[in-house]
Amino acid sequence: MINLGGLLTRATDPVLHDPGLAPLRQAVRGGDWPAVAAYFAGLPARADQGPAVAFVAAQRASENFLQRTVDTERDSSLARTLLGARLITLAWRARSSYGAQHVSRAQWQLFHERLCEAERVLADATALDRGNAAAWTMRLTTARGLNFGIDEGRRRYGLAAEHCDVPYHAQELLLQHLCPKWDGTLEDLHAFARQCLADSPAGSLSGAAVAIAHIEHAFHTAQGGLYPYLAQDRVRQELRDAAQASVLHPDYRPAPGWVAAHTAFAFAFYQGGGLADAAPHFAALGRCTTAYPWQMWSADPVKAFRTARRAVKG
């Protein structure tokens, strides 16, 4: 029988990646706070809550429900984390996905206003519970957007990592901050990515940080496309080693954020011409993918992913 739900879902829909998120989506849409709180309480201790928080933040109009919840759940750190994350999404939407030089003045103002509000709400969340890794993770984004500098970004990452075993979502965000397009340098970017891989247990998602670093490096130096950088033997070997130590390791088990990790490797190998290396990642992904990094390559990320997948399958 045809799975009509699956047929209608977008390849980038997080529920497709992790069907466990479906009840969370239902709870947010239905404005059912006890169910939302129960979902998060049910996640393992010290697990990376970042993807689930980002998922709630992507739900349309959830800010109304979350704002009401913040007023009634006066000491809830979680409610503030979710509202802050939603405000960050709204801020970035105001800024749109164009580069900074294309953003109009009014857009900047709205971006800044919403980000300040997010920072305030998230500061409440971390004041209520200093061990709230998800809130510190979200504060990485506000630190980047509000130009608080890389030192503050690293401090917030440290606080997130202190209370989370594999803070992959926080690593993705700090990697963005370490890119030359924000406050960092290529050396910082690669050093941090290698550190993530070295510090994480075998089979965790953190190895994908190396892939993201190379992808960002390739985009930074992309005069003749991404291929010249990503096709280098040294780069491809490092990617292979990172993949073997993380998502291709025998101990690997899919964790929230697994699609993003595989997608990063798949993109990096594919753009570097390593179709054989890319194949296991595309196989693991099936029809799932994330918009990043395809969106930096093409206006229609899902279409770009499909084209790549077909090319790899041969």
Next chain:
Amino acid sequence: MTIHTTQVGQIPALFAPRTGPTRAGLVFRVGRADETLPTAGITHLVEHLALHRQGLADYHFNGGTGLTATMFSMEGTPGDVVRFLNGVCASLRDLPLDRLDIERKILETEAAGRGQSLSEPLLLWRHGARGAGLAAYPEWGVPALTGEQLSVWAATWFTSGNAALWISGDGVPEGLELDLPDGPRQPLPAEPSALPVTPAYFTGPTRVVAMDARLRRSTAASLYARALDRALFRELRQEGGLSYTAAATYDTGGGTQATVTAVVDGLPDRQHEVIEGFVRVVKELAAQPVSEAEFASLRTMAEEVLRHAELDAKRLPQSAIDLLTDAPVEPVEALAEQLAKVTAEDVRDEAATALDTALVMAPEGHALERHGFEQAPNRSRFAVTGKRHRSHDSHRTALVIGPDGASLTTPNGPVTVLYEATSAVVAWPDGARHLIGHDAVSVRIEPALYADSRRALAAIDAAVDPALVVHLPARDPADVPKRSWLRAARTRLRWVRQRVQAAMHPLAARRNGYTSLLLTVVFVTGLVAALIAGVVTSNARVGSLAFWCALALVWRRRNLGHW
């Protein structure tokens, strides 16, 4: 050299020999931090009344109300000192309440002439509208306090058990009676905190950068204050040329806690550099110990102070406060011994604690998040839920009156005062109310600015404890906001526009949102029309059109993530 401990009547006394006239002081463990916002100034008023009868003689005396201690002091012949102190005690037993109205006026005049001190905003942001934070507020109790309230206050706090005496001179003069009512020693007030997290910062209309940090009292902590003082002066004034004032001090109000306060100033166009330099100095001291040479100079400076000829006589007022707050009154030799034991690493430890507990005041427009300081909250974490009153002034602001408090919801976040956490409600005869919460967050309600404000004000008046209300005299009519129909209409119009925009937002925000909607409508209409037409005409080709329309809808849903 030593401080002798003795007893005068029931009151513990400290004596140190000194050449010249006799000096003495009677200290009580009561100050502004023991008051409440509606009775603020009550200690000061009692102090003034107690001094009144001594006011005509021709000698040097003084009274002072601090945060945690009140002192009556005097310099003169032993006979003058005895007469003064006995007189103060007699007045405290039986306050000259006939002078009350005149002293009220004097205090109001004194307040009008007094500028704001630098430490007041720091106290306000650290403690809120309670405890030491009250120092930042006007003495709102002064106009309305009754004679009975003052007598009760005096009988509670100005007692023999809650007093200490210090004397320096030839000896303890004869004839001191110090006849005070009996009463227990009062502990130091709790230190309420309005800061959820430190280190924190706030911005204010100021040209200076100031910091205060809370440390445990110790020789190492006082050496840290010296180290900070020298480092700020060297870096910001001598080398940077950025500041004229660059200094740090060490104070204690008794007990086991001490405060290190640092201040640097700077020209408006160089404030950024001043802040950067200031934070760099504070962080460097916390990160690594000062150099050996620097530490040696710090210690030498501290030793010089301990070698001062009449040090004990100078230490007496602070020692009396220590005696009242259960802090040890140590001989100079013990202090010298402690000083010899302190290492540069100890000072660094204190610097790290100071950075951890720091509260920084920065000029407007300067954020310190980049240095790891959190913004001190000037908003509340939540708004109450209840009856909403639209603002006539701004379409993004509303007043909310709930069963447990009042909130203003603004574009920058909510401000909320809960009735159970209210420090005072300021009331004007024109109906305006100003609610001040324990955390110093406040909600001001101008009757002319909110819809149905009479109901809101009635709800507030019914909910708050009448003892918390501070009645202020009528305002200048020019200062009272008036309702403008034009403005109210404009605000309403903006509100409607905002609502419409919000409703249209999902389409407007999406790229090709309207085209997308149009296409979906076309396909849905096509599907329905083809289905009906197919059934009616029994034509399979028309029916298959419905299939293609359905397929197009599924394909679009799959690609766009929405219908």
